Amino acid sequence: MAITGPRGAAPTAPVTAYQPGQAPSRTAPAVLHRRPRTAAPARTAGHGTHPAAGDQHPTEPARPEGARGHSGSEEGENPEHSGAPSQHGGTVPAAEGAADGHGAVRLAVHTADPITRLALVSYVRQFPHLALTRWSAAADIVIASLENPDAAAIGGLRRQLPGDPQLLLIVEGAWTANLHSALDAGVRAVIFRHDFTWDRFGEALREVQAGHGDLPTELQGRLMDQVRQTHREVLTPRGLTPGGLTLREADVLRLVAEGYELQDIGSKLGYSERTIKNVLYGVIKRHRLRNRAHSVAYAIRCGLI
Template sequence: MGAVSVAVHAADPITRHALVSFIQQKQQFVLSRLGDPGAADVVVVELHNADNQAIEGLRRLTFLGTRFLVLVNGTWNADLNTALEAGVRAAILRPDFAWQRFSDAIRAVSEGHGDLPSALQGRLMDQLQRTNREVLQPRGLTASGLTVREIDVVRLVADGTDLKDIAEVLGYSERTVKNVLYGLIKRLGLRNRTHAVSYAIRNGVI
């Protein structure tokens, strides 16, 4: 893998100088200018406190699809789902900061991984459980946005099973299977069955 391009945003000039100097000294990293579309693989942002207002500010900082590593000097009070939607992929709290940890986090984010403190991971899992239990399950949905019945049908389509055999395996009529597929494709704005299978694969459903 080539050098990782990294942009830095820090209000404190001393902090910014230290971060920039470190990045410039490492051959595996190259400093990128903040704000150029697609220029940075990772954007490092220093936050005093990670609250919802600060996280929303990340959306205005750069472009859709940006992956953020946030360095938090104070406390984390932001909604974790909001942070993930804004592009936060890693966070380092001030007591845990070390240059090697910082370097490892940049590399992890650039490779599409995440790096959150264990306390935040636990909070995220609790939040996902509540969302699944209180919002998704009562509507017959899963975290992927598909219903259990849709998942069963798409999995068999991916296996190459024709609609008649899918209906027999699942105990539905062939018309019901067609309606399940049509409803899924229409609701998610997909093009056809192949697109539905691709969507399910990308979301880790099958």
């Protein structure tokens, strides 16, 4: 099942009189007869010397606004210079625009189905703040289509993609991959093909751009079950927290954040002051922090205290 392109896209008419981006000639076409000098018409105020509408070249068809400068080539043919038309008449900046400070989000489309690829490219090209690139290494977000979203498929996809891009997956079959592994591979959003709409796709793309996630409710519930199981069966028996701190380290940082002195912390937890100092030093060294205040801020940011 292929995804078809969004409706309402204006077709680009062929250009035979001049190349895209070239200004039309201001001289009268040679096929028109020169008027006698004695019968030269008076100029109309405000029209200047521009040719009249009827003097346009007969081989140049009218083109819709926003189609000028579009070569009609497929996404990524020249990532250094190519642009893409938007529905407002502008063009999507080239892939290198983001690196030059233009603020474009670079996207790559990774799918074996050419119809799905063309539909996704057509949709993305409507938005000036999105830039298409053929090279996954240069992409901020990779849009990928998977028929069977199992561990092997997601692992294989991740090995094909250099760097650390965020993944927006459009999946066909039942999800069987481990969600922890999928998130570690960079998956930030998943859309089942039977739930696919362009509004749904646009919403997921916006969430990934903002650094958020977008998972179907079915996968959200499954992820909650996996997190609870990991916490009960793996972390708690080993005295660990999800953020990489031991329970003792979390208790010490919590009391430091509340303003207690090291001696008071030792009395509350049943340790010597030297032990408390060693605990704090271990946290600072392991997580490459600067001081106690930095370690407390780290624990708060990670939701550990």
